[in-house]
Amino acid sequence: MSKKILVLAGDGIGPEIVGEAVKVIGVLQREYGLDVELDSALLGGCAVDASGEPYPAATQAKARAADAVLLGAVGGPQYDTLPRPQRPERGLLAIRKDLNLFANLRPAMVYPQLAAASSLKPELVAGLDILIVRELTGDIYFGEPRGIEQRNGERVGFNTMIYSESEIRRIVRVAFEAARKRGGRVCSIDKMNVLETTQLWRDVAEEVARDYADVSLSHMLVDNAAMQLVRNPKQFDVMVTGNIFGDILSDEASMLTGSIGMLPSASLDEHGKGMYEPIHGSAPDIAGKGVANPLATILSVAMMLRYSLERADLAERVERAVSRVLDQGLRTADIWSAGCEKVGTVAMGAAVLAAL
Amino acid sequence: MSKKILVLAGDGIGPEIVGEAVKVIGVLQREYGLDVELDSALLGGCAVDASGEPYPAATQAKARAADAVLLGAVGGPQYDTLPRPQRPERGLLAIRKDLNLFANLRPAMVYPQLAAASSLKPELVAGLDILIVRELTGDIYFGEPRGIEQRNGERVGFNTMIYSESEIRRIVRVAFEAARKRGGRVCSIDKMNVLETTQLWRDVAEEVARDYADVSLSHMLVDNAAMQLVRNPKQFDVMVTGNIFGDILSDEASMLTGSIGMLPSASLDEHGKGMYEPIHGSAPDIAGKGVANPLATILSVAMMLRYSLERADLAERVERAVSRVLDQGLRTADIWSAGCEKVGTVAMGAAVLAAL
Numbered sequence: 272m273s274k275k276i277l278v279l280a281g282d283g284i285g286p287e288i289v290g291e292a293v294k295v296i297g298v299l300q301r302e303y304g305l306d307v308e309l310d311s312a313l314l315g316g317c318a319v320d321a322s323g324e325p326y327p328a329a330t331q332a333k334a335r336a337a338d339a340v341l342l343g344a345v346g347g348p349q350y351d352t353l354p355r356p357q358r359p360e361r362g363l364l365a366i367r368k369d370l371n372l373f374a375n376l377r378p379a380m381v382y383p384q385l386a387a388a389s390s391l392k393p394e395l396v397a398g399l400d401i402l403i404v405r406e407l408t409g410d411i412y413f414g415e416p417r418g419i420e421q422r423n424g425e426r427v428g429f430n431t432m433i434y435s436e437s438e439i440r441r442i443v444r445v446a447f448e449a450a451r452k453r454g455g456r457v458c459s460i461d462k463m464n465v466l467e468t469t470q471l472w473r474d475v476a477e478e479v480a481r482d483y484a485d486v487s488l489s490h491m492l493v494d495n496a497a498m499q500l501v502r503n504p505k506q507f508d509v510m511v512t513g514n515i516f517g518d519i520l521s522d523e524a525s526m527l528t529g530s531i532g533m534l535p536s537a538s539l540d541e542h543g544k545g546m547y548e549p550i551h552g553s554a555p556d557i558a559g560k561g562v563a564n565p566l567a568t569i570l571s572v573a574m575m576l577r578y579s580l581e582r583a584d585l586a587e588r589v590e591r592a593v594s595r596v597l598d599q600g601l602r603t604a605d606i607w608s609a610g611c612e613k614v615g616t617v618a619m620g621a622a623v624l625a626a627l
Numbered sequence: 628m629s630k631k632i633l634v635l636a637g638d639g640i641g642p643e644i645v646g647e648a649v650k651v652i653g654v655l656q657r658e659y660g661l662d663v664e665l666d667s668a669l670l671g672g673c674a675v676d677a678s679g680e681p682y683p684a685a686t687q688a689k690a691r692a693a694d695a696v697l698l699g700a701v702g703g704p705q706y707d708t709l710p711r712p713q714r715p716e717r718g719l720l721a722i723r724k725d726l727n728l729f730a731n732l733r734p735a736m737v738y739p740q741l742a743a744a745s746s747l748k749p750e751l752v753a754g755l756d757i758l759i760v761r762e763l764t765g766d767i768y769f770g771e772p773r774g775i776e777q778r779n780g781e782r783v784g785f786n787t788m789i790y791s792e793s794e795i796r797r798i799v800r801v802a803f804e805a806a807r808k809r810g811g812r813v814c815s816i817d818k819m820n821v822l823e824t825t826q827l828w829r830d831v832a833e834e835v836a837r838d839y840a841d842v843s844l845s846h847m848l849v850d851n852a853a854m855q856l857v858r859n860p861k862q863f864d865v866m867v868t869g870n871i872f873g874d875i876l877s878d879e880a881s882m883l884t885g886s887i888g889m890l891p892s893a894s895l896d897e898h899g900k901g902m903y904e905p906i907h908g909s910a911p912d913i914a915g916k917g918v919a920n921p922l923a924t925i926l927s928v929a930m931m932l933r934y935s936l937e938r939a940d941l942a943e944r945v946e947r948a949v950s951r952v953l954d955q956g957l958r959t960a961d962i963w964s965a966g967c968e969k970v971g972t973v974a975m976g977a978a979v980l981a982a983l
């Protein structure tokens with residue numbers, strides 16, 4: 272039976288970059304026997320515009336029925352003043368929670384062709400290949416109680432950081448499984464010297480480690496991790512952490528690579544269903560101009576092939592095609608450097624199709 | 628009346644680096660009319676060793692009576708297995724809270740002489756001068772309820788992020804006052820798209836801004852801030868944020884400079900009383916070897932002169948002396964590069980005394 276892919280183009284540059292990724296899927300269907308059916312729906316600002324809600328019921332029904340979701344990006348300045356429940360990012364948080372996508376895999380890797388684009392000295396990032404495993408459906412993102420209240424005559428804002436041992440265990444396991452197929456090293460990030468929540472995190476990580484004699488586990492405090500990523504990012508193989516620390520550290524790590532227009536991500540549930548999206552945002556400033564980099568979205572399709580569609584062979588094919596296009600010297604504006612050929616979104620997509 | 632300085636050498640390299648800083652204070656007393664009295668006490672691991680508590684009552688009494696506290700560093704691996712209330716960092720958190728040191732000022736600056744030491748490309752950091760203003764006595768560090776409990780048959784860890792508008796207002800004011808004497812720009816860091824606590828933070832920051840027509844206010848999400856610090860740190864003048872985000876971002880920013888052995892910090896109450904300490908840790912691996920860099924501690928004395936002792940003239944004198952020593956090519960191991968003269972802790976301290 273065909274697998275179902277739901278395409279959520281989203282806002283800003285979303286439709287442009289997703290358009291190229293969908294063409295890639297088309298080639299894989301026609302030429303490599305990829306057996307999938309595509310459908311599309313609205314998420315984020317475009318959904319608010321159409322229906323008043325960032326994650327409408329129609330999208331929810333399709334998302335639940337899908338085997339995999341391909342997302343462009345959501346958000347834009349015109350939505351920043353909407354009431355909180357209608358903001359585009361609420362749609363993102365809602366779909367993650369609704370589909371139970373607790374495991375966010377965020378590779379931070381540097382393509383040899385692009386090492387010079389990093390803010391860091393090239394020798395510190397050449398060959399960089401970190402996998403950040405971020406918990407995505409718990410922590411202070413979803414913890415209750417939360418809110419803003421009057422107390423003793425003034426406003427007070429509060430949120431709750433919370434993790435149960437089962438939530439910690441399942442995400443740490445994902446990290447160990449991933450490390451097994453990579454460098455065999457997990458570094459768990461916490462703030463155990465201050466936060467009880469992350470003391471439990473560290474304890475549970477130690478317990479999980481007992482089942483993985485072939486993988487090493489180390490621990491690092493989040494403040495130190497933020498420093499070590501700058502000082503010597505290549506010391507890391509797999510990093511695993513909670514939702515809020517993962518949000519901060521994975522963005523820091525992405526920027527180290529100097530080419531966030533190249534980085535895909537996967538958000539998985541316990542059964543291999545996943546949502547796949549570039550880690551960059553909706554870039555409203557360049558939306559509609561045809562200059563956005565579609566490669567992170569195309570590489571998100573590769574992650575989808577690997578994790579949800581059981582076609583690791585095609586995933587590699589897509590990744591090789593992207594690498595070949597970089598070898599050819601083609602660059603969108605965000606990764607362009609002197610001596611390379613500057614191309615737009617569609618031309619970059621076409622080059623990948625040709626390389627496939 | 629003389630001002631009272633309490634010296635807390637602490638653990639690891641603490642006694643060595645504080646020793647040099649105290650010599651600097653001695654010269655200022657003898658030759659420049661600095662009217663201070665010094666006393667000393669135990670904080671951190673050394674206090675646990677002596678009395679079983681990281682912030683003993685004797686230290687507390689002296690700290691409360693002092694006008695300023697000079698701290699080396701606390702912590703060491705031998706204390707990591709102690710019960711939580713006895714860990715050295717508990718002493719640090721306790722003294723901050725007890726003295727109401729809510730305003731943590733952490734400059735991240737690059738000395739022209741040391742720009743090459745950064746992981747970042749020199750052009751991105753040369754001339755870098757950011758002041759991070761971190762709230763230090765609130766947030767998830769101190770919020771209740773907190774703990775680890777059994778719920779539904781499993782352990783659950785939880786902590787509370789919480790800020791009242793008065794807590795936010797006073798720290799944001801500190802940032803605006805500082806910006807007024809610097810570049811006139813405050814960037815407030817939050818995660819308002821997810822956390823109500825930081826929505827309130829943003830609202831209050833806007834309210835405070837109305838009193839400072841001469842200072843500009845911008846806002847940035849914490850994940851973006853972690854990226855922007857790597858991409859283009861020089862875009863920032865003063866950054867202000869809560870305790871946990873400040874912990875992470877200020878360490879990231881310090882490491883960008885490439886010379887955390889050079890960075891001082893101040894933690895102030897509402898009346899100019901403060902605790903001053905290098906931002907680096909107790910470095911147990913090099914403790915007792917006479918190689919630690921005393922300059923961050925000496926520069927912490929300069930901050931003390933400026934903020935608690937009303938001797939900005941002497942603060943500048945100390946800062947110029949440090950700069951002169953760098954010009955002379957003297958370097959401790961942590962900041963050494965080819966062509967410079969490698970010196971130990973005491974020789975570096977002596978060079979500063981000579982330059983004074």
Ligand SMILES: CC(C)[C@H](C(=O)O)[C@@H](O)C(=O)O
Pocket residue numbers: 360363364518820821850
């Ligand atoms: C848009 C926002 C809610 C989201 C998050 O914080 O998770 C984003 O920063 C991300 O990392 O996907």
Ligand SMILES: CC(C)[C@H](C(=O)O)[C@@H](O)C(=O)O
Pocket residue numbers: 464465494716719720874
């Ligand atoms: C030691 C620890 C409790 C402390 C903190 O998190 O505040 C340290 O990291 C710091 O930044 O001074």
